[in-house]
Amino acid sequence: MNSGSPPRLTRPLAFQEMRRLATGLLCLAAGLYIAVRTLAPDEIWVGFVLAAAEAAMVGAIADWFAVTALFRHPLGIPIPHTAIIPRRKDAIARQFGRFVQANFLSEAVIAEKLSSMSLSRSVAGWLSRPDNARAVAEQITTLLAGAARVMHDDEIQRLIDARIQSRIRDTSFGPMIGELLTFVTTGRRQQAIIDGAVSFGLRLLDDTDDEIRFTVRRKTPWWFPDSVDRVIYEQIVRAISRTLYEMQTDIYHPLRGRAVQALNGLVHDLKHSEELAKKEREFKEELLNEPALRQFIESLWSDIKSSLIRQAESPDPDFHRAIEDAVMQFGKAIREDAGLAGKVDAWVDGSARYLIRTFGNDVAALIQDTIEKWDGDATAERIEHQIGRDLQFIRINGTVVGALVGLAIHTIEFIATSPY
Secondary structure, three states, rough: OOOOOOOOOOHHHHHHHHHHHHHHHHHHHHHHHHHHHHHHHOOOOHHHHHHHHHHHHHHHHHHHHHHHHHHHHHHHHHOOOOOOHHOOOHHHHHHHHHHHHHHHHOOOHHHHHHHHHHHHHHHHHOOHHHHHHHHHHHHHHHHHHHHHOOOOOHHHHHHHHHHHHHHHHHHHHHHHHHHHHHHHHOOOHHHHHHHHHHHHHHHHHOHHHHHHHHHHHHHHOOOOHHHHHHHHHHHHHHHHHHHHHHHHHHOOOOHHHHHHHHHOOOOOOOOHHHHHHHHHHHHHHHHHOOOHHHHHHHHHHHHHHHHHHHHHOOOOOOHHHHHHHHHHHHHHHHHOOOOHHHHHHHHHHHHHHHHHHHHHHHHHHHHHHHHHHHHHHHHHHHOOOOOOOOHHHHHHHHHHHHHHHHHHHHHHHHHHHOHH
């Protein structure tokens, strides 16, 4: 289609019929006037007919001129203020663009329309139906696979790699662990942790009895008698066991206090120690340079892409069903949760307002630029074909009303001048 012409529309037959009717009435009035003027005898009624016919012609011609002047120069004569549409096409384009923007692309208009639609409820009901949820799941799978196919693997891999490294480097794990330990060791939980550690020590002492005996025997000189090794072992075990039992029964035991201080000191250092923070940074750099981690990061995108494409080509029923269930559950949640529905409506309203603010002027400019590129005469012709039928009623009404007015004026004049 030629960009200099408006879209071609079907030429309405009704327009042609109404134009012929309006022209026919004008010809009828003219024919009646000529016939009566030429052939009729000098009778009283002749004046009434001639007045009606003459006024009908005046009204028909005047309205024909008015209607025609919108679209072209009447009879091709460049009379001022005629051919209004082709001559003022660009001005009309600007005004129409502003009109559309002010009355259709207004934030208030869009917001009112969206509010009256209860969009969240409609969406919730639509998503809750199994057939629709299945269709959405298929579209999501296809869309993800399509996006994965067109993406450049190297760029995505670099993006993932940079993102993971940035996140690991920027995240301070020490304070996070410190906050976790603070929560875990708050109040009575601190003593419970120490009780657990003491109980674990006692069980460990029982479980490692043979290992302790062997270690004592290996560390003492070869010429030590077994009885001496046994005494050393019993002294070590008894001392440790006695200490652990004392700590278990006495919550004010000095070692328990030292354990609490050590635990609090560890928490403080995790949160505030620059030395620990430096060691953490060094450890993270070593971790990021580990070949195993590098290989894992580099394989992430290829694994994700292969999985998405495989799901699109041969969907896993369980995976597809999981997406369907998620879609239906989302619809159900919107329907049952007024707060979530309000958030959806607010998101839609905000998105619509953003689009209007961002692209409203562009849409108006697009309308203006498109109309300005149209040929003026072709535009006038297309518009005339679309609204011309209604405009022909103006000509018809002008003919009829003119005849009635002419008849009324002649009647009044006749009555006023009649000697009877």
